[in-house]
Amino acid sequence: MPTPLFRHLLTFAVLAASSLAGLPAASAQPIGPIDARAVWQERPLSACRSDTSATAPDVCLLRTMQRSGARPQAVAAARMLIQANKPGFISAWRPLGKAALATVTYPFRANTNEGTLLIGSDGAAIDVDEGSVREEDRATPAWRAFAAAHPDAMPFAPADFVGMTATGDGGHSVLFSTPMKTCHACADDGALLVAYAIDKDGVVRERKLLAIK
Numbered sequence: 001m002p003t004p005l006f007r008h009l010l011t012f013a014v015l016a017a018s019s020l021a022g023l024p025a026a027s028a029q030p031i032g033p034i035d036a037r038a039v040w041q042e043r044p045l046s047a048c049r050s051d052t053s054a055t056a057p058d059v060c061l062l063r064t065m066q067r068s069g070a071r072p073q074a075v076a077a078a079r080m081l082i083q084a085n086k087p088g089f090i091s092a093w094r095p096l097g098k099a100a101l102a103t104v105t106y107p108f109r110a111n112t113n114e115g116t117l118l119i120g121s122d123g124a125a126i127d128v129d130e131g132s133v134r135e136e137d138r139a140t141p142a143w144r145a146f147a148a149a150h151p152d153a154m155p156f157a158p159a160d161f162v163g164m165t166a167t168g169d170g171g172h173s174v175l176f177s178t179p180m181k182t183c184h185a186c187a188d189d190g191a192l193l194v195a196y197a198i199d200k201d202g203v204v205r206e207r208k209l210l211a212i213k
Contacts (some may be wrong), residue, residue, distance in 0.1 A: 015021040036093040038102070040065055040074040045107050057108045058087040065089065070077045077102075082111065086127075088115075096164055097172055097203025111184060112157045118174065121202030123194040128176050129157035129193060132192060137209045146180070162193070170200030180212070 062082070065075050078089040081104065091114075093104035094194035102117040102125070117125040132155045137143050146153070155178045162175040178192040190213050197206040 002200070005100075014114045019206075021027060034073060034077055034102075034123065034125075035100070036095075037071045037073040037099055038077040039093050040068075040070045040078070040089045040091065041108070042089070042091060042105060043068045049108065052203045057066070058082045061089065061107065090117075094161075096174060099172075099174075099198050099204065101161060115156050116158055116161065116176075118196055118204060120198065120204040124204060126196070126204055127180070128194070128196075132157070132159065132178050136213075137179045138210060142209070142212050150180065150182075150189040152182045153181070155179070155192050156184060159194075167197070171205075174198060175210070 018127065031121055045064060048057045062075060074174065076090065078087075081088045082085060086104075086106065088104045088106040090102045091105040093102075094101040096118075098121045100119045102119055104115045104117055106115065111114050112129075116128050118128055119125045124143055131203045133143075138147075141212060157178065159176040159178040162170050162177050164174050167173055174196045176194050176196075178194070180190040180192055181188050192212050193210040194205055195208050195210050197208070199205050
């Protein structure tokens, strides 16, 4: 199974404070499953980027979200991303049967300000850009042939959602394509095609490298 970014999105608690400091357990507010309510329509965050005070950008992000009336689910998702050392927020949501794709905006990154989480019905969220090439991928003939022809090429996030097809067991296969190149401004040398198998219950079961060309 793919390694999840974080696994407890179905039942988590949001702290009511506007900073990352923990509060007593009695202050926690239970929040329901992460879903389309976790989307936040971005407000100006220039103050968070230019603030020269001791306020960290991630703390500023949470305060901005709360002051703008963001839903508790949106603040909770942002807090979980911050705790995973990926400060950002969910900016779009796309249902995929019982699973979903969540677009994540990372406002404080110099490059690659957008990413994708594949979220199963069990709450496990897989960052499709994190570790996009694995050791088992490098062992395949397809990877070796591509690497021989393009030794300096590497995957550049974000991955593109290509589509979804039904499988014979009632589940789905979700396909992503990640460009392979030597630098951000360089032309693509190829693409890494990866599929995730989702069972009929909406749980992500398997990741597989389909092709690299």
